[in-house]
Amino acid sequence: MNGWYAALAALLPLAAAAATLIAHNRPRLQTALSLGFAAALLVDSALLFAAVWRDGIVVVQASGWAAPFGITLAVDTLGAVMTLIAAITGLACLAYATAEISEEDRRAFFHPLSHVLLAGVCGAFVTGDLFNLYVWFEVLLIASFGLLVIGGSKAQTDGAVLLIASFGLLVIGGSKAQTDGAVKYLALNLVATSLFLLATGLIYGLTGTLNMADLALAVPRIENVGVLNAAAMMLLAAFGMKAAVFPLFFWLPASYHTPLVSVSAVFAGLLTKVGVYALIRVVTLIFTHDPAWTNTLLLWTSGLTMLTGVLGAAAQNEWRRILSFHIVSQIGYMVMGLALGTRLGLVGAVFYLVHHIVVKANLFLIAGVARHLVGSMELKRSGGLYVAAPWLAILFFIPAFSLAGFPPLSGFWAKYIVIKAALDERGFWIAAAALVTGLLTIYSMTKIWGEAFWKPHPDGAVAATEAPRAMVAPITALAACTVVIGLFAQPFLAVAERAAAELTEPARYITAVLGARS
Amino acid sequence: MEATLAILIGVLVAVAVWLMLSRNLVRFLLGFTMLSNAVNLAIFVAGRLTPSAPPLVQEGAEGFASAFANPLPQALVLTAIVIGFGLLAFALVLTWQAQARLGTVRTDEMRVAEPPPAREAK
Numbered sequence: 001m002n003g004w005y006a007a008l009a010a011l012l013p014l015a016a017a018a019a020t021l022i023a024h025n026r027p028r029l030q031t032a033l034s035l036g037f038a039a040a041l042l043v044d045s046a047l048l049f050a051a052v053w054r055d056g057i058v059v060v061q062a063s064g065w066a067a068p069f070g071i072t073l074a075v076d077t078l079g080a081v082m083t084l085i086a087a088i089t090g091l092a093c094l095a096y097a098t099a100e101i102s103e104e105d106r107r108a109f110f111h112p113l114s115h116v117l118l119a120g121v122c123g124a125f126v127t128g129d130l131f132n133l134y135v136w137f138e139v140l141l142i143a144s145f146g147l148l149v150i151g152g153s154k155a156q157t158d159g160a161v162l163l164i165a166s167f168g169l170l171v172i173g174g175s176k177a178q179t180d181g182a183v184k185y186l187a188l189n190l191v192a193t194s195l196f197l198l199a200t201g202l203i204y205g206l207t208g209t210l211n212m213a214d215l216a217l218a219v220p221r222i223e224n225v226g227v228l229n230a231a232a233m234m235l236l237a238a239f240g241m242k243a244a245v246f247p248l249f250f251w252l253p254a255s256y257h258t259p260l261v262s263v264s265a266v267f268a269g270l271l272t273k274v275g276v277y278a279l280i281r282v283v284t285l286i287f288t289h290d291p292a293w294t295n296t297l298l299l300w301t302s303g304l305t306m307l308t309g310v311l312g313a314a315a316q317n318e319w320r321r322i323l324s325f326h327i328v329s330q331i332g333y334m335v336m337g338l339a340l341g342t343r344l345g346l347v348g349a350v351f352y353l354v355h356h357i358v359v360k361a362n363l364f365l366i367a368g369v370a371r372h373l374v375g376s377m378e379l380k381r382s383g384g385l386y387v388a389a390p391w392l393a394i395l396f397f398i399p400a401f402s403l404a405g406f407p408p409l410s411g412f413w414a415k416y417i418v419i420k421a422a423l424d425e426r427g428f429w430i431a432a433a434a435l436v437t438g439l440l441t442i443y444s445m446t447k448i449w450g451e452a453f454w455k456p457h458p459d460g461a462v463a464a465t466e467a468p469r470a471m472v473a474p475i476t477a478l479a480a481c482t483v484v485i486g487l488f489a490q491p492f493l494a495v496a497e498r499a500a501a502e503l504t505e506p507a508r509y510i511t512a513v514l515g516a517r518s
Numbered sequence: 519m520e521a522t523l524a525i526l527i528g529v530l531v532a533v534a535v536w537l538m539l540s541r542n543l544v545r546f547l548l549g550f551t552m553l554s555n556a557v558n559l560a561i562f563v564a565g566r567l568t569p570s571a572p573p574l575v576q577e578g579a580e581g582f583a584s585a586f587a588n589p590l591p592q593a594l595v596l597t598a599i600v601i602g603f604g605l606l607a608f609a610l611v612l613t614w615q616a617q618a619r620l621g622t623v624r625t626d627e628m629r630v631a632e633p634p635p636a637r638e639a640k
Contacts (some may be wrong), residue, residue: 131594140602145608149615177610179619180631183543186609187625190550191538193605198557204591205564258631482564 002174003060005048006073006126008457010136011088012041013119016472020111020200027106033113038091041118045080045087052080057502057512067128067513068127068211074128074513077097077327077499078350082125082277088481089269089361090118092474096365097262099470101150105260108150111129112267115145119195121270125277128513130203130210133278134196137242141189144271147263148182148255188251192241198453199234202227215286216506223505226287228280231285232294237278239292243275245335249328253312256327257320257377261368264320268327269361273353276334283338284503291341293432298339303430306437313444314396319367319452322444323360326403330356337418340425348418351492355410355485356496359399362478366396369475370452371469379448384457393453398479400445402486405438413493523563530556543613543623547606554602558595565591 016037022029052058052075062071094114101110121139128134182192206208206227222228225369242249252272256264283294309329334356337349368378373383373389386393403411404493405416415438422431485492502508530552541575565588573586617623620630 116585130565131597135597135601138605142604142608176619177631179616180628183616183625184631185627187543187546187588190605190609194550194553194557197554198560201557201561201564201591201594204561204594205566254632320539 002048002051002055002058003073005051006058006060006075008044009041009048009075009126010038010073010119010123011086013115013122013244016041016115017112017119020115021109024107024109024112027103030106030111033093034094034115035098037115038087038094038118038239039358041122042084042087042091045084045122048075049084049287053498059510059512066515068209068214070365071132072128072211072513073126073212074375074509075126075235076502076509076512077495078277078280078503079125081153081350081354081495081499082273085357086118086121086125086270088478089199089266089357090114090121091268092478093262093269093361094363095474096368096471097260099468100260100262100368105150109146110150110260112260113143113150114263116140117147117266117321119143121274124274128212130200130212134200137196137274138193140271140274141193144267145182145186146267148185148259149178150263163382175179175258178258181258184251185255188241188248192238192248195234195241196238199238200229202231202234206231211513212281212285213510216288216510217514219286220289221475222289228289235282235287236294236297239275239278239282240301241275242272243279243335244272244305245301245331246308247327249305249309249331251408252328253316253321253324256324257318258390261371263365265361265364265368266325268364269357272327272331272355276331276338276349276353279335280338280346280503281288283511284346288506295341298335299427299430300337302332302334302336303433304332305329305335306433310437310440310444314447315442317379317451319370319379319448320364322448323363323367326441326444327360329441330360330403331435332437333415333418336430337421340421340427342421342503343497343500344417344421344424347493347496347502348414348421350496350499351417352414354492354496355402355414355482358478358481358485359402359411362399362475362482363396363403365475365478366392366399366469369471370396372467372471374452374457379451381458382452383455386453388457389467391472395472395475395479396449396453396484400448401442402482402493404405404441405444408486410489413486413489417493417496441500519567523559527556527559527563530559539623541625543616546554546625547609547613548610550601551606554598554606558598558602560589561595561598562632 019033020030023033049512058075060073061067109369117140120136120143123136123139124133127136206222206224207215209215209218228372244252256267287294309332313322313325316325334349337345337352368391370385371377373385376382402411405411417433419431534552534556537545537552540546542581568587569586571584571586573589575582613623620628622628
């Protein structure tokens with residue numbers, strides 16, 4: 001039964017994509033199906049997490065072909081936590097989308113594409129095979145391309161066109177800015193994809209296997225270390241590009257402020273974190289032959305990622321562009337936890353991932369509500385929200401100051417653990433960089449607070465004071481998650497500790513997948 | 519044979535990098551097709567070129583009688599070709615749309631999403 005939970009985490013969103021596509025001409029039914037499947041995915045991932053917590057690593061060998069010959073799904077605590085949090089974010093953003101997307105956006109296959117995206121994300125979290133990881137990356141990439149260009153135009157569409165192929169979407173929508181953003185997003189992701197594939201090919205040539213557990217055994221036996229290092233660096237560059245680390249992050253702030261709010265919230269919450277997850281997976285499991293070199297490289301990367309991201313944000317004056325640069329800087333903290341190479345560092349990285357996905361998706365959704373109320377995301381053209389919508393001010397305050405690391409919100413614990421791990425390793429410079437980044441994050445958040453909430457609106461009054469309930473409900477739920485993670489951090493810390501313990505002892509993962517053989 | 523293919527892959531990658539450094543989106547995409555072909559060839563070579571029997575067990579036999587070709591890289595390449603084709607198709611339509619909407623396929627002229635600060639100040 002446990003195996004089914006793992007398989008369904010990838011299959012449910014795919015089924016949802018098919019079902020919503022069939023219901024394309026029945027708007028109410030399609031929306032209901034979309035939300036229903038998202039809720040089912042949430043239940044399934046909760047059961048999967050419970051199974052992993054109870055019985056340890058869940059492994060599925062498709063059609064009973066023993067690893068490393070068949071297709072393997074392997075879910076450890078990290079994978080289960082990520083799937084669960086992806087399902088929560090997916091449901092929240094789809095619920096928000098019901099109030100945001102127009103009929104044209106719906107006709108542009110918003111729901112099917114969103115579920116294909118979720119399938120790619122969840123598939124990447126549950127797979128135990130490097131090539132399948134590549135395929136899931138491509139699935140989510142293709143869906144994200146399609147989603148990136150939905151909306152923003154009033155062009156009428158022909159309902160007879162029923163091609164799910166995402167390039168069919170392009171004919172429909174997309175403002176100028178979206179087209180521009182999509183070009184940059186596409187170009188860098190094509191490069192990353194090619195690097196990933198090339199590295200996979202080289203690793204296969206060296207080891208003759210692509211099963212991650214089998215690779216963990218085969219890689220230390222490789223004599224041709226030069227080619228191995230080349231492949232490892234290609235993988236790190238590919239995942240680094242997906243995760244938006246320095247100096248490969250330029251596509252992210254160039255594109256994340258252009259699509260629909262619910263789309264950019266899913267992107268902001270999940271997509272870069274799939275890159276971080278993949279980094280954690282290969283660095284802790286496969287490329288363990290020279291930790292000093294990898295960790296030093298990652299540590300430098302993380303420090304520069306944090307600082308450039310936060311400095312970039314300081315120069316911006318638009319809600320989503322500020323938040324986009326903050327994604328980059330926050331990715332730095334997670335990579336830093338990984339780069340420290342200690343168990344506490346990994347605890348911090350996992351805790352940070354969970355906290356960050358919830359907070360960041362929520363901030364993007366709140367930006368959407370703010371635009372709904374004041375009519376713009378440019379900080380110069382907004383203001384007066386504190387008077388007009390005090391409830392929104394509270395809802396913004398929670399994730400924003402959690403992002404900045406104020407106690408007792410979740411971000412405080414995440415930062416505390418990562419920085420404590422750095423100090424334990426006598427990494428004073430990286431700890432200092434992390435603290436400076438935290439300070440500058442406060443600067444950005446207070447800038448949004450001052451400009452959008454306190455300052456009177458340039459036009460005198462805000463356009464509306466009420467937002468649709470479907471927009472407010474997901475924001476409230478995500479803010480409640482942040483408060484719960486902050487106030488009751490101990491159980492979440494226990495989960496992160498167990499995930500880190502599994503990551504630091506790859507033997508457990510290997511035995512679970514390949515069976516006890518010597 | 520491996521050496522010849524390795525050189526070919528090297529040439530393809532060199533051409534691809536040169537094309538992808540261009541600011542013209544069409545040249546970039548031509549470079550991408552070169553690169554994905556080079557990568558596919560690399561996976562193919564990584565599985566070792568074995569001009570031997572197909573990987574089929576004869577009826578009644580317990581295993582392979584002689585050396586056999588490795589089918590896995592070909593399956594991987596097949597998947598990669600399909601994915602690469604999908605990405606290229608999307609990229610081409612996006613380029614076409616960039617030409618239609620933005621009036622340019624040169625990336626340094628695409629400043630709609632990120633307007634330069636000077637224009638913002640006006």
